[in-house]
Amino acid sequence: MSDATSSTIATGKPSGFPVVPAVEMRGIIKRFGSTVACDRVDLVVQRGEIHGLLGQNGAGKSTLMKVLTGLLTPDAGVISIDGVPRIVKDPHAASKLGIAMVHQHFSVIEALTVWENVVLGEKGRLDEAATIKSVRAISERYGLDVDPTAKIATLTAGQRQRVEIIKCLRRDPSIVILDEPTSVLTLAESEELFSTLRYVVRDENRAVVLISHKLDEILNATDQVCIMRSGLVVAQLETAATDARSLAREMVGREVSLRGEAVALGLIQEAEEIAVEAADAVATPAGDVALRIDDVTVKGPGGVRLLDHLDLEIRQGEILGLAGVEGNGQVTLANVLSSLTDVDSGTVEVAGRAVRAGKAGAMARAGVAVIPEDRHAAGCVLDMSVAENLVLDDLDRVSNGRLVSSSKIRENAIRLIQQFDIMCPSPDTPMRFLSGGNQQRVVLARQISRNPKVLVAAQPTHGLDVGAVEYMTEQLRRVADEGVAVLLISTELEEILALSDRIAVINEGRIMGTLDRQEADLDRIGLMMGGQEL
Amino acid sequence: MTVPDQVTQSEEIMPMLMGPKVGKTRAGNIAINVGLYIVAFAAAFLLVSILILATTTTSPWDVMHALYTGSVSGWAAIGLTLEQATPILIVAIGVVIANRAGTFTIGPQGQFLMGGLVAGFVMFKFGLPVPVALPLCLVGGAIGGAIWAGIAALLRYTRGVDVIISTLLLNFVALELVDFCLNKIFLLQENVPTSPKPPQSAQLTTGERLPRIGHLPGFSVTSGVLIAIALTVAVAFVLARTKWGFRVRMLGLNPTAAQAAGVSMALFGGGALILSGAFAGLAGGVWFAGIGLRLTPGFEGGLGGEGLLVALIARRSVIATVPIAIFFGMLHSGGGYLATTGVPTNIVDIIRGLVVLAAIMPPVILHVWDNRRSLRVARRSAQRAVAGADLVEVAA
Ligand SMILES: Nc1ncnc2c1ncn2[C@@H]1O[C@H](COP(=O)(O)OP(=O)(O)OP(=O)(O)O)[C@@H](O)[C@H]1O
Numbered sequence A: 001m002s003d004a005t006s007s008t009i010a011t012g013k014p015s016g017f018p019v020v021p022a023v024e025m026r027g028i029i030k031r032f033g034s035t036v037a038c039d040r041v042d043l044v045v046q047r048g049e050i051h052g053l054l055g056q057n058g059a060g061k062s063t064l065m066k067v068l069t070g071l072l073t074p075d076a077g078v079i080s081i082d083g084v085p086r087i088v089k090d091p092h093a094a095s096k097l098g099i100a101m102v103h104q105h106f107s108v109i110e111a112l113t114v115w116e117n118v119v120l121g122e123k124g125r126l127d128e129a130a131t132i133k134s135v136r137a138i139s140e141r142y143g144l145d146v147d148p149t150a151k152i153a154t155l156t157a158g159q160r161q162r163v164e165i166i167k168c169l170r171r172d173p174s175i176v177i178l179d180e181p182t183s184v185l186t187l188a189e190s191e192e193l194f195s196t197l198r199y200v201v202r203d204e205n206r207a208v209v210l211i212s213h214k215l216d217e218i219l220n221a222t223d224q225v226c227i228m229r230s231g232l233v234v235a236q237l238e239t240a241a242t243d244a245r246s247l248a249r250e251m252v253g254r255e256v257s258l259r260g261e262a263v264a265l266g267l268i269q270e271a272e273e274i275a276v277e278a279a280d281a282v283a284t285p286a287g288d289v290a291l292r293i294d295d296v297t298v299k300g301p302g303g304v305r306l307l308d309h310l311d312l313e314i315r316q317g318e319i320l321g322l323a324g325v326e327g328n329g330q331v332t333l334a335n336v337l338s339s340l341t342d343v344d345s346g347t348v349e350v351a352g353r354a355v356r357a358g359k360a361g362a363m364a365r366a367g368v369a370v371i372p373e374d375r376h377a378a379g380c381v382l383d384m385s386v387a388e389n390l391v392l393d394d395l396d397r398v399s400n401g402r403l404v405s406s407s408k409i410r411e412n413a414i415r416l417i418q419q420f421d422i423m424c425p426s427p428d429t430p431m432r433f434l435s436g437g438n439q440q441r442v443v444l445a446r447q448i449s450r451n452p453k454v455l456v457a458a459q460p461t462h463g464l465d466v467g468a469v470e471y472m473t474e475q476l477r478r479v480a481d482e483g484v485a486v487l488l489i490s491t492e493l494e495e496i497l498a499l500s501d502r503i504a505v506i507n508e509g510r511i512m513g514t515l516d517r518q519e520a521d522l523d524r525i526g527l528m529m530g531g532q533e534l
Numbered sequence B: 001m002t003v004p005d006q007v008t009q010s011e012e013i014m015p016m017l018m019g020p021k022v023g024k025t026r027a028g029n030i031a032i033n034v035g036l037y038i039v040a041f042a043a044a045f046l047l048v049s050i051l052i053l054a055t056t057t058t059s060p061w062d063v064m065h066a067l068y069t070g071s072v073s074g075w076a077a078i079g080l081t082l083e084q085a086t087p088i089l090i091v092a093i094g095v096v097i098a099n100r101a102g103t104f105t106i107g108p109q110g111q112f113l114m115g116g117l118v119a120g121f122v123m124f125k126f127g128l129p130v131p132v133a134l135p136l137c138l139v140g141g142a143i144g145g146a147i148w149a150g151i152a153a154l155l156r157y158t159r160g161v162d163v164i165i166s167t168l169l170l171n172f173v174a175l176e177l178v179d180f181c182l183n184k185i186f187l188l189q190e191n192v193p194t195s196p197k198p199p200q201s202a203q204l205t206t207g208e209r210l211p212r213i214g215h216l217p218g219f220s221v222t223s224g225v226l227i228a229i230a231l232t233v234a235v236a237f238v239l240a241r242t243k244w245g246f247r248v249r250m251l252g253l254n255p256t257a258a259q260a261a262g263v264s265m266a267l268f269g270g271g272a273l274i275l276s277g278a279f280a281g282l283a284g285g286v287w288f289a290g291i292g293l294r295l296t297p298g299f300e301g302g303l304g305g306e307g308l309l310v311a312l313i314a315r316r317s318v319i320a321t322v323p324i325a326i327f328f329g330m331l332h333s334g335g336g337y338l339a340t341t342g343v344p345t346n347i348v349d350i351i352r353g354l355v356v357l358a359a360i361m362p363p364v365i366l367h368v369w370d371n372r373r374s375l376r377v378a379r380r381s382a383q384r385a386v387a388g389a390d391l392v393e394v395a396a
């Protein structure tokens, strides 16, 4: 949608003629073995509108969109683009039709730079200068700040997500599909993106399908909402005529409780009230220190301090929220606590014992469980089964001596699948075949069920549907009440305010200060996030 | 709960029968798979026949008959086939371990040579009684191969040197080292009264060899076969059932998640590489003590490379290496017989190459078919739905 290349867009039909929808999917069926991911789905998207697609984890949203982009071939159904029935053979055919998609999981290549990733797959000669220029233009226009010459490997999850979006928009598609494009972006970023997208779509007569679990995003950004449940379309609503509560109800098929919903919605006042309630209800128990991070420094490439003399203490039974603008050392901290990164100086103590950082599995053995921000990188093994993924770092629990017991693995899997409501055909299903949100549930289930001393949750609600967010938050509260020290890392201030007993703020790898929940307010935290010491 | 066809996850099932879903039922699917393999092998056979007609004066039928006679026509031939398959199989299961851990090595050639060399020293230089020397020569062979792979592992995990490159170079070094040892009387060269002395070691006497099972002209095979069988079973079990196997698989599939879960890349990745070296070295020892009986320059004779190929075709399955290695053994025994009929034995190399291709192609073809089929279904369903109106396909 860069200005330079907007000549390809079809202009709207003169008024008075029947409007031909940009996308018309009729009776789409897609089965995977015995699973019916899409069951006679109809979806009509008009030009000039943003069409929300909502549904629980595993409802079939991503599958439907993969059918539209030719990544999957439907078992039945017709797709018409601008009124012409089409066979979308493969993604290449889709891109010829002007369809482009941002996928739920990142597909950027770590070893390449941002601009190289953006041109990847395009035909013709590479023009570095022109590409960089166009990346800058799109960044600026949509508020997607990223350095075109940076290596992907050095970027945070949020920055990678921006690259994915830029990559899609640069193709100048007239039909844009966004599958959870803002799962790791902050509310402010997503607001900016969608406010621009809205008028671009209207002015240039494009069509957008937006999949999101953030109800407020759906409410603010879309014109129409289609709600799916178990492969079926259960409702088709005009956004203006609905509200968060009814969306949630349609999606889940029951009322969703206040707290989970508030967090999911990012409704600040509501969330604050609840949190205060919660804080009042549970008088912070002063347990022993479970995790002590003492003067830890980690240097990155070029000597940059990713963590800079960082001190942090978390007591048993408390939830410490780590607030901060993304890219200020949160990932490095989580990596240190996952034994993925060594420290240059300083110590990490778990329950009073020093743990060697960087030694494979040392943190896990000491009782630290991490729910990583990027589940595909460190959280799971896609080509192992769900059952195996539920025991990755806790093999001893399902072994007899040196032998792994397949019956114990299975029992464990059946229990957790039920407890965490993981949707999968069987425990032996490869992790790869699960929907994004269900993969996240597997990671959560494994880490919570390990009985850790310290639970580190980085963006734990990433990709979860409203109901699962509710369950997730309940679980965090429960494990804390049972005496686990919880470190909640999130770029969503609302999530932190709603859940934490204490709040620490990180900036450029340093802790700017720690506040009790009662004394925390948005202004103060905001200032600290900007780099002001307490 | 019914399990959909796609989610058969056991890696030990012969992967070649588990291609993409093409048939309507599971049995149909397997039938189509098998059929495709038959077609692929028939095509390879045809190509080979044409080649034989074009380049030799023998008929393809005679060549095939000679291969058959030499490999499976009687108990003696079968014994020979199994014997030839033994070192290839031992190398191949080692390579499968390394591949499972995500390490790609091309070092078996050098490790095989080092294994044989160490075995040679143990047998000829230490003057030990045979009951001690024989087991020690096999253990020494394994250690020789392990050390050779260990160098590559060390370079990889301390200096970051690519394993493919280091193992390739180590292959050359091993070749030179063997040559050197076979050219020095004080090392391994046989002291014969002729001049110049040939660059080779002495030959193991009858009493010094690995015991044989059975007698010619009936079934007769080196007891090394038992070692290969025992190792295959053990490795399949260890990879599938033990914590170590679980961790090695995890490492191969996602090193980052493995590191977080306590699987150290250096320890497990390096360990798997060294183990694969030990297998190749052991194969060298078994070959020397049971089959070759004497060391000559380049005595490995391509066996290491064939082990790699077998592992390549078997993909990640230990069990699948067995039939494939036996097939390679057939080409050896049959090829040996063929040579006595005066046909150039390069033909056997060509057959091997074509057969490897024939074994690798079907999954690719099936994948393409699968895509075509689902597209056909989609097209038909869409056609029916739009009833007469034109479906438009985007030109590629
Ligand atoms: N390649 C596949 N093989 C087998 N089953 C699959 C495959 N892809 C998806 N599924 C199944 O299809 C169903 C729908 O998955 P899909 O990814 O469309 O869900 P989703 O609505 O995008 O959910 P989420 O919000 O969690 O991303 C799930 O039950 C999933 O397990």
Ligand SMILES: [Mg+2]
Pocket (backbone or CB within 6 Å): A061, A062, A063, A104, A179, A435, A436, A437
């Ligand atoms: Mg999805």
